[in-house]
Amino acid sequence: MELTVILLLPAITSALSLSAIGRRYAAPITLVSAVVVLVLATVVAWHAAYAGRIDALDQWLTCDALGALVLVLVAVVSFTAALFSWGYIVGHRGHHSEAEIQRYYGLYNLFVLSMLAVPLLANVALMWIAVELTTLLSAFLVGYEDTPEALEAAWKYVVLTTLGAVLALLGFLILYWGSRVAGYEPFTWQGLVEAAPKMPPALLWPAFLLILVGFGTKVGLVPMHTWLPDAHSQAPASICALLSGVETTTVLYVILRLFPVIGVAQGLDARPWFIGFGLVSVGIATLLLIYVRDFKRMFAFSTVEHMGIILFAAGLGGVDAHLGAAYQMTGHAIAKSFCFFAAGMTAMTIGTQDIASVRGLIRSSPLAALTMAAGALAIAGAPPFAVFVSELAILKAGVASGQYAAIALLSAFIVIGFCAVLFHVNRMVFGVPPAGTAIAIATPATCKATLALAAIPLLLIGIYVPGPLHDLLKAAALAMGS
């Protein structure tokens, strides 16, 4: 019941946003819908953590703990981003017409719907469609600003991630072939885990690689990441929060689902591939973090880094590492969306995204400075934020499993990334503002409210993980296989 409503509500809200009602009320109804979805997602997660899997609609929809974790993260960020949009898109509307704002909300809700559908659709073929739709529905949101840069970013985003998704489709067709050969009919994750031991490895292995590389493009794994910093820096801040905070995680979730499938197959091992792709992504991302000149691009590269860390943790195997991965997914979604809200506010007040042009933010705009600093510390992994705790857990699990070389490299990369992010943000926040820096516009109240609300989980979950969340993370870690 909850699962069906979670998918129906954004669809209805999208239609309402595009109708005559949406002309005045698109922002508030989107917000109300996001709150209801968040409440329902929490109920589903509660159930998934304590009572196990939920099925709905004659088993077309299903949700276990790992799916519920992704569901809740999408719901949280789509709520904060909806609140931020109110001030950012409607309040500070620039050259955009009313119709364009309505279209923004229509697509916003559909984009959220496609992300919510990924962890809920039981049939793997339908889930592939949902992933593909996340790209297609967000393309115009990426290009919303209608600048040459934004359109270039939107084009690259669609071409490369769709190409990746089509490669992944071949992977899924081969998986289906394999499960038919093994004599299994239902094309679900559960069915695949059951079929995997009987599947010919010659089929399972190319399917795995096609999906890893194909969907890895959308996750932003190096070397398929080239579109990501463009799209994640040119989209409006509210959309960046969704793209970077949860869209990447939603697709990474699909790749993580393959881990238990490969784990039970004969003679195959996904671990070296996860660790390899993870390390390369983290390494290249931290190097790019040093040279970056645009602060939204900086947060985008940090997303590539975090996706690499999560994939690495998944590849280590074992409940401890997987718990670290689940915790890192949570910490990343909350901190990264916060960073983009702060970056959006900074860009709004200063009028540029260029790091070198921003100095002494603490004097010209204390609120932007404070949130930028907090966001940067949280995402770089300073204590007492969640990313620090999860990265420590992952490193500990890696040492326990004896992967010393990989862990040494990962630690070095994380430290470089940490220093790079803090170096850039330090230069922006402190120092003397260049002459002529004027505060362009007053920050809309809903944007301030978003930052205040989003700061609560940001500050809290590193210090205190509520019991139910811990149980959800634990159950999600178990669902990732061992």
Add this chain to the structure above:
Amino acid sequence: MNGSPYPVIAALDALTGALFLLTALGVVATRQVLASLQLFIVQSLLLTLSAVLLGIALESIHLFAVAVITIGTKTLMIPWLLRHTVSSEVYRTREIQRVLNIPTSLLLSAVLIVLAYVITNPLIGAVEVPFAAINLPLGVAAIFLGAFTIVVRREAVPQLLGLLAVENGVFFAGVAIVPSLPVIAELAAAVDVPVITLVMGLLTRQIHRRLGTTSVGELAALREH
């Protein structure tokens, strides 16, 4: 095909596959945007033909559904959508500046086709499926050529057609390896392709209006400095 239970259909399917691959090569090599679109339509018709041939041989109703959906979306709907989103000026465009010249592109294409045969060989050896030996390597070759098209062509519409050619390649392989794909997946794919075309067509229109060009390969404002 030694010992194939369907010698005539296998021969016809192989012929269809060869022509299918030729159209993929054509999309790599043509300069004219309109000609690329026509080649893509021919390619989709050949995919339909292969689905029908396999449908007859394997007595699979699903493959006839694939054929109907392919005809409907790829040969009717896509040209219609493109005509209504992208201005006719774009179709008259000839690409003078390519990333690679045509002989080099074709030479690399040949390498990609050989590669497709090499990498699909273990799959065909692993499981005996009629027609997989024809359709799987040719489908993978078309995937490579479609992706290669995206790399070498700078115009927006040929890049879109390259992407759709990759999709055709996946389905060309798909009809042989999973002839019983659930209808729901086929229908979903039928929705996906027109949506890709609509989104990219509208984006092309927006780029044309805003920047006065559709040569998306030359857009390079965003990069690390």
